[in-house]
Amino acid sequence: xxxxxxxxxxxxxxxxxxxxxxxxxxxxxxxxxxxxxxxxxxxxxxxxxxxxxxxxxxxxxxxxxxxxxxxxxxxxxxxxxxxxxxxxxxxxxxxxxxxxxxxxxxxxxxxxxxxxxxxxxxxxxxxxxxxx
Ligand code: HEM
Numbered sequence: 867x868x869x870x871x872x873x874x875x876x877x878x879x880x881x882x883x884x885x886x887x888x889x890x891x892x893x894x895x896x897x898x899x900x901x902x903x904x905x906x907x908x909x910x911x912x913x914x915x916x917x918x919x920x921x922x923x924x925x926x927x928x929x930x931x932x933x934x935x936x937x938x939x940x941x942x943x944x945x946x947x948x949x950x951x952x953x954x955x956x957x958x959x960x961x962x963x964x965x966x967x968x969x970x971x972x973x974x975x976x977x978x979x980x981x982x983x984x985x986x987x988x989x990x991x992x993x994x995x996x997x998x
Contacts, residue, residue, distance in 0.1 A: 897937055908932040915977045915988060964995040 904912040909919045922928040936943035979986040
C-alpha cells in the first residue's frame with residue numbers, strides 16, 4: 867500500500883539533538899502499520915469489527931493488500947505461513963467438532979476493540995461450545 871509509514875528511532879540522533887536525520891548503521895526502524903490497517907478508503911469505519919471489510923458484493927472473500935498484520939519487506943514475519951496454518955487448523959477443528967452459541971443475545975455483546983499492549987482486541991465474553 868502506498869501510505870505505508872515508517873517511524874524512525876535513532877537514539878544517537880535524538881541525543882545529539884541534530885536537526886539532520888542521518889540513518890546510521892544500527893538504526894532501529896519500526897514500520898507503523900496502523901495507517902494501512904485502519905485506512906478508511908479501504909475499510910469503511912476502520913475501527914469497527916466488521917467482517918464485511920473482507921467480503922465482496924456477492925458475499926465472497928475479498929483479498930485486501932491493505933491487510934498486512936505480518937508486516938512487509940525484508941523483515942516480514944517469517945512465521946506467517948506457520949501462524950496462518952495453525953489459526954486455520956484451530957478454527958476449522960473447533961467448528962468441525964462444536965456448535966458455538968452465545969450465552970447472551972449476540973446483539974447485546976460489545977465487540978468494540980480495546981487496546982491491549984500493542985494490539986486491538988475485542989473484550990472477553992463467554993461462549994458455549996456444544997459438541998456436534
Ligand atoms: C498471528 C501470528 C503472528 C503475527 C500477527 C506476527 C506478526 C509479526 C510482525 C508484525 C513482525 C514484525 C515484522 C517487521 O519488523 O516489520 C513479526 C516478526 C517476526 N515474527 Fe511474527 N507474527 C506471528 C507469528 C509468528 C510465528 C508463529 C513465528 C515463529 C514460529 C514468528 C516469528 C517471527 C520472527 C522471528 C520475527 C522477526 C523477523 C525479523 O525481524 O527479521 N511470528 N511478526
